[in-house]
């Protein structure tokens with residue numbers, strides 16, 4: 001009756017084999033068996049199966065028999081199979097002769113401990129994290145409802161189990177002493193530090209956790225309380241952030257401008273490769289430095305609040321306006337820069353800010369052609385809202401030529417395919433949400449990431465550029481047409497003028513021949529003027545015809561001897577050469593693929609001028625040719641004549657421009673214009689070097705074209 005009064009303790013006696021002989025009410029309450037049910041059974045049924053297997057009950061009795069008394073905290077099982085941590089005291093019962101007669105057990109359920117247990121449980125259940133209490137053997141002795149939920153077990157299934165069942169690695173090991181340190185020391189090192197491990201639910205699924213350990217000195221020895229936090233969402237967030245960082249870094253590097261991110265203290269926290277290049281520093285040298293080092297004035301000041309406005313306001317006023325400042329390179333040299341500021345907040349915000357600050361539309365695309373990220377410029381240019389584009393195929397906004405570039409074909413891998421595109425502007429068409437298309441230029445840059453190779457495309461709307469290009473093409477076309485018309489006009493008019501002019505000339509010559517000396521002296525003079533005018537007009541018309549014809553007759557390109565062309569020209573100039581007594585010499589001249597008639601014409605004009613514009617001494621002309629830079633022949637015609645003032649070097653090649661009056665030298669001002677036209681049509685050019693009174697050298701160069 002006395003023993004039955006003790007409700008908080010299980011008290012019973014066993015024989016030497018551990019068979020139960022007596023049973024109190026406390027034992028019935030704690031262990032769940034009535035005395036009828038248990039008396040005669042072996043006490044080993046109170047042990048968990050794994051302990052029975054390793055012979056723990058027998059061992060306990062042996063130890064008790066040997067030492068008289070034995071205490072332990074151990075896991076026990078109730079009749080219903082649930083487990084609890086018990087504090088147990090065994091005593092060996094001996095008769096007066098000292099023979100072993102049996103054993104008694106005093107035990108209680110530790111979680112029922114009034115002083116610590118209840119308080120403890122309250123705390124446990126109030127904790128925001130899953131909590132389990134583990135003993136030195138790695139057994140779970142206590143847990144809260146959150147732990148049940150997180151691991152998907154009921155309390156009873158976990159109590160007494162090895163913590164390894166729910167945290168397979170890294171927890172139990174931390175409780176254990178090794179050669180160099182005690183369990184207490186081992187544990188002490190872990191306390192207060194979050195340890196990231198993997199937890200396993202009852203259904204076998206795993207999830208990342210962070211545990212915080214704290215030891216609890218108790219009557220039962222050191223127990224360890226672990227607060228367990230499911231960090232899968234945090235890890236997702238971290239992974240997301242890392243992913244975002246990766247994506248944005250690609251964007252940052254793909255941006256055509258130098259970009260730096262500066263904190264409110266004016267320190268550089270991030271920069272791209274263009275910034276490295278422009279300022280001549282390596283990244284490591286700049287990160288953490290004051291931005292003042294690279295932009296001495298006007299930048300840091302803009303980050304700072306003053307009496308009338310906050311820093312945010314100060315900054316807000318600057319946003320989107322280009323500010324002209326000076327940059328300073330590592331070597332101390334300065335250069336003018338324009339900066340655009342934009343504020344950003346978090347880590348992700350930091351990259352997003354960069355992205356949004358980029359002047360081009362930018363999209364990041366997965367290898368499968370899916371858009372994963374874009375900036376506000378992209379929204380604007382394509383007329384979509386961001387949400388409408390993320391996850392969509394890039395083909396929707398760039399129908400052709402982009403997605404194809406991401407794809408491997410028979411002869412090259414995707415990476416190779418891409419490598420060929422990098423850094424080259426590719427002209428494509430963009431399509432807006434409303435279906436309208438516009439010309440774009442894209443620059444691709446690849447970015448290795450956990451998601452595979454992501455491709456960042458900087459997209460520039462080149463509508464304006466295209467317009468001006470088209471305008472140019474149109475203008476050139478119009479110019480050509482009007483030029484052709486002019487040519488036609490010049491040809492037709494000069495050709496048709498010849499007929500009436502021939503008549504006028506013939507009749508004035510007739511007048512001059514028949515009536516010279518038969519009219520008065522004035523009449524003779526007038527007739528002479530008329531004849532002179534006719535001759536000049538004939539010359540002019542002949543030259544104009546030559547000019548309008550120059551280069552128009554289908555070019556007959558043949559391998560011709562420049563020497564022959566020169567000889568032909570000199571034959572045409574025979575009279576002039578004989579009259580002036582000029583001496584014309586030449587070096588060996590090359591064979592060249594060109595139009596022979598036109599080359600002859602050029603030589604004739606240049607040698608003709610060289611003789612015509614002479615000084616008092618005998619005109620000397622020398623013709624030569626050199627290979628110029630490997631792929632063209634430069635011919636020269638050098639004279640010892642009057643020379644030309646350098647200020648007129650360009651003018652003399654213009655139609656009708658002359659430096660000498662007709663009273664000094666006959667001429668129409670067409671000869672050099674013809675040469676220029678011919679040479680330009682043949683893909684060459686003409687120029688002059690000269691000094692007044694020192695003679696002139698006319699050069700012309702022709703490309704050395706090969707037969708195709």
Ligand code: ADP
Nearest residue numbers: 609610613652658659660667668669670671672
């Ligand atoms: P033209 O000889 O019929 O006047 P060109 O077009 O051949 O017309 O020459 C234009 C002008 O360039 C000439 O009027 C002359 O003033 C100047 N010029 C051309 N060749 C020479 C030369 N070899 N020396 C000096 N002046 C020259």
